[in-house]
Amino acid sequence: RIHASKAKRLSVCTKARAPAGSSSPRPSEPSSLSCRHARFDMAAAMVWVPILEDGVFRFDVSEAARVAAGPSLSFAEPRRREVVLRDGAGRPAVVPECEVVGDDVHRVLIKLPSGTSFYGTGEASGPLERTGKRVFTWNTDAWGYGSGTTSLYQSHPWVLSILPDGKSLGVLADTTRRCEIDLRQESTIKFAALSAYPIITFGPFDTPAQVVASLSHAIGTVSMPSKWALGYHQCRFSYKSSERVLEVIRTFREKGIPCDVVWMDIDYMDGFRCFTFDNNRFADPKSMVDDLHSIGCKSIWMLDPGIKEEKGYFVYDGGSENDVWIKKADGSPFIGEVWPGDCVFPDFTSERIRTWWARLVRDFISNGVDGIWNDMNEPAMTTTTKTMPESNIHRGDADIGGVQNHSYYHNVYGMLMARSTYEGMVMYNTEKRPFVLTRAGFIGSQRYAATWTGDNLSNWEHLHMSLSMVLQLCEEVCRLALLRRYRLLPHIYTLFYVSHKKGTPVAAPLFFADPQDTELRKIETTFLLGPLLVCASTLPDKGAHECAHKLPNGIWLPFDFGDSHPDLPVLYLRGGAILPVGLPIQHVGEASLGDDLSLLVALDENGKAEGVLFEDAGDGYGFTQGDYLLTYYVAEVHSSVVSVKVLKTEGSLKRPKRNLNISILLGGGAMISSRGVDGEEVHFTMPSEFEVSSLVATSELDLKERLETIRPIPDMDEPSGQEGTELSKTLIVLKSGDWFLKIVPWIGGRIISMTHVPSDSQWLHSRIEIHGYEEYSGTEYRSAGCIEEYKIVR
Template sequence: MRKKWSLLHVTALIFITQVTWAGDVKTEKVTLVGERIVEFIPEKYDVARTPSLILSNEPVKQGEIPADWTLIPRFTTVDGKANASLDVPAGTSLYGGGEVTGPLLRNGQKTKMWNTDNGMYRVDGGARLYQTHPWVLGVRPDGTAFGVLFDSFCKAELVTNSDKIEFKTEGAPFRTYIIDRESPQAVLKGLAELTGTISMPPRWAIGYHQSRFSYVPEARVKDIADTFRKKKIPCDVIWFDINYMDEFRVFTINDKDFPDPKRMNNYLHDQGFHSVFMIDPGVKVDENYFVYKTGKEQDVFVRDIYRNEFHGKVWPGDCAFPDFTRPETRSWWAGLYKDFMANGIDGIWNDMNEPSVFDGPGGSMPESNIHLGGGNLPTGNHLMYHNAYGRLMVEASRDGMMAANPDKRPFLLSRSNIIGGQRYAAMWTGDNEATYEHMKLSVPMSITLGLSGQPFNGPDIGGFAGNTTSDLWGNWLGFGAFFPFSRGHASCDTNNKEPWAFGKELEKESRMALERRYRLIPYLYTAFYAAHTDGQPIMAPVFFADPKDQTLRSEEQAFMLGTDILVIPAFAKNPSLPKGIWEELSLIKGDTKGKYQAKLKVRGGAIVPVGKVIQNVNENSFDPLTLVVCLDKDGKAEGSLYWDKGDGWEFQKGNYKQLTFKAELAGAHNLIVKMTDSKGEEQFDCGMIKVEVLHNGRVYKSSGDMAKGITVNL
């Protein structure tokens, strides 16, 4: 193998250096750093000029380069700006790039990597949004796949032409990682090995969330909570936008609207709700305001080119902005959360953290602003650190939440981030618009984020800006109930967008959609655990069901939920669907005939665990547990269930339960369903279990004790 690699290496270096006069840069080092993961380092790469905030750990050499390796990037510089490119094998379908508008299939697309407060995606036609993901997934015609990760968060443009991938930055040379494996799923596992995975969320975070800019005062919040419970519409979280603050000062709560926030949050908790409060980075310039006063005393704020404290206008007026590149600043910021969360606050929402500056150039800071750095981060200008600002903020916020509530899993949502930032925060797709165009666009946007290492994501269901019609709401929630992050949100100048706000018919449809989600909580929670352990998307493209089927490669209406459920929105017209056995799934009486309900289909060979209808995840899902079985062509099926306490860290010590179920025909008409494996120390009694077998368009039912096996007569 050494001799084969030596020849390949020489060939590669000849290719890379043959036109160095045109700006090409030699590859200085090529290293295998994982199973079919190769690191390419260009000449003059300097970690002090291009530090990594993308990788979860510094890669370690793990052996020799595979003898059959052919994917070799080319490094160039243009006017001192570093670029990299990779020739694409013929017929390859390209995906990724993170938070993007446009089609799921990214062949022939350009994406600008410059995190921007882009309301309604109108700046540059949505070519740049709130996040940066310098990553491309390529799927060859035979279903094998590769991925390219450019380890730079600098201002850049990602070009994904069918014959070449190009990453053009305005910064210094950077490392590039290429993963080449047998399937797109295996490539995403490799990406997770490089950039990390989401932390296991608290179970309440995968329920339905209700938000508005803003729910005030306290009486309004209680009315929203009471109405959900009175109307028996499932919901777990109520959100608090900036109007809860005292004149938009972060880490304050105005005592006019919320005289006793702890009392209010206790009320929500008693009703089975959790609360999430917004925290922006802009700190109001006010010498009598404790956040600004302590920040100034500790010299934590970003400076302008003249080394003066930079001020820019955001919601509170003139603001200073924490320099999160400094470890001291991150520690100061984290320390602000203890007293704030002591009000009974459960989750945090970091917004405006591109950072958005109303009177700044391009809606942000001047690129010449100075970040002092520290630790492994060098001093640099804002051009260098702009895209990483939100990533560093959520790291500090998560540290503060952990310190404030060490026995609870933090839930943190961010608008701005970079790839790798999924380790710290979930994300939503920013300030979209109440249009059918944005409704349809939300599907490929969320799928693409899942293909770019961020599985915990979703849009503002119903649209944030503009009034929402009843038809738009019904269509959107009908499939939006199956986004990994499922939240309705609305701007302050729009109509009410709660599930009951559009009349009795839509209230019934909304209840049905959310009851379907809540019946699937056991399945969803299991999918989140898979995302946590190996980086698999929770919402995936339909071609994941059959990567070799090229007719599925551009399908962006239907999507996979986990590995076993196909979701077909009501708006979908002639979607391309995977071949094979797919049986229709009904979870709520009448859902298969609901005007706005997405069609759900179960993959042949799957066993899907579902619970009963509950109003929030604090209630018992398993009364009873139902196993939905869909047999493959050989009359077999298999599935799993992961469960733990839903919060805290005991699952890391083995206090969880992971069950494996199998079904197999015994004779022509008898199906035996039994548990074949049980892992973890959590005490878990399913009790009486129901089995529903979907077979040739019919449903066959039985029940029994899983320890003895359950027989279903077909």
């Protein structure tokens, strides 16, 4: 223990004297965000320098640690983390503390004002607000995860803090190693990981959107997707033949259900061997793809990192000849069991090996493949530990960290695989935007691939969790929902363009609309798509229209496309916004720039509104050379006359000759409409207040009567009974000593979770006798029948 006076000197206080030789200026007075009275024994304030742009600071445990830090794998341009801003950079509002404990574990503490709310922590299950939670960044195959799972498929050592006054601060722990993110102490962020690592802070800025944009300047923005990639994707656990694939998509077309993409799981392969096709069930993949393309459907095919250890298999033979496999500590190739059986794994930490894989992808794409689905790339194994030993050796290039054991590269293995796959698609065709989906990833993966929420289950709990995860990410109803999605596609595509250029989120939590309103911070079933607010219901017995929706301050006007349904979300448009809307098409290929365009207008309290629409070829990179059309529309009321016009445009693409349909939202779903020509000013007269009230009342009554006549989808969340089984939806909680075990009590059911109660800063250390594998996690998710022994290691 240290003396109280010393503890006071070591608390986070901006009066702390800069270390000798430090280039960091120090303010003379502590700010309102200073971390006082920290409880870490021997904790000391970290040294800092300004980097990147105004409001961004890098902190290290010492000057020596800053010099010795390994390269950043999260930054799009790693050197930018190393360049110090010399002039006009300002001073940090908060300085973290760090202490070193045990076997080189570095604990960082950041104390913020009381009432701070925490978000982020990457792909995490459970509530949107992460206050009071703890996460471990260790990419894990977590089939059937629950709301308490502490490690999922991706690692994002990042926390977004919303301060009591609505300002926002972002914190990134720039380490690839297993990292504990502990937000259980009130208004306090704690990181813990092996070896020294930089802390990067962004802000405080006025809004969370500004923080996210600043983060994107460091880690990069999302890769601009092809327009077809934003349509509906039909995916399931494998189709057994090419005939079945074509049957499914033709049925979509016959029933008028929109669809742009179909996905091929591993059953298309010959014995689960990557880069092969089953000679019987998928004998002619190019012909199947041609048939799909003829009816406007793309195809995406799975590739896993596990390559079957089998002489005569061209991928294995080529990889062995080129020495591409991850090694064990003794220098021999590591062999792990996955779908094909015994497998070897490419070492994507080497550019030479990434190029080898990229060439395989290039050749694979020549079969007509439109996109690649990278799965099992945590990397996952079918053994109890789910991944490879941490003692395995990666021969990484010096610019990403050099030769290291697997514990260093585990969390970035999936991102590096996705990068290699992306580069292979570019290698095949530089004129098309690659589509890669990856299950595993690291902060920065968005530069190469999209992601999804992993192996979720088809139940209400997972539907609810999917909303907060995405933000962090009946036939007739499906048809209505998809047609609605396609009508909103011009707006969604525009949001992706803006996100690609500026780093603003496509989908955002509700509190982004008003960070000062603390009541919005815990809302999980409502989210923003720019000025569009989507209110959903994830309750099995209540439709979205029956739920009480808390709205941000300001004007929010409900609307629909004549498609309201108890099982569809309620839509609102913010006052002051113009929303571009397209036609209800069956796939993106049906649309053209000459199609009619609709604008939904929600006037603000001053009778004004504005909106933007991005248009281009929908694929390729012409937009980077100016071959696009970005239109800014404005609307304004003068003496009861509404005028809608183009304010300005960007890009060299010529405006198509097309009709323009304009609807002014009045409230209660009511609207008035007018037609014109896009590019020309359109005028029409607003109704009187009495007429508006009458239109609103009539619209609300019509909507009420329509919803009362529609039967919601019945809840099909009941498991189907089988002979000899007893079914129950009630979890059974068993306690033994310091352990809680939750199980679903039916034969063939599953263990939901196993949690150690006094979990503070301890690790669950798995002791498995098979091959000496090790595993760390805060909560275990297992299928019934697995047996493991644990001991607690501090």
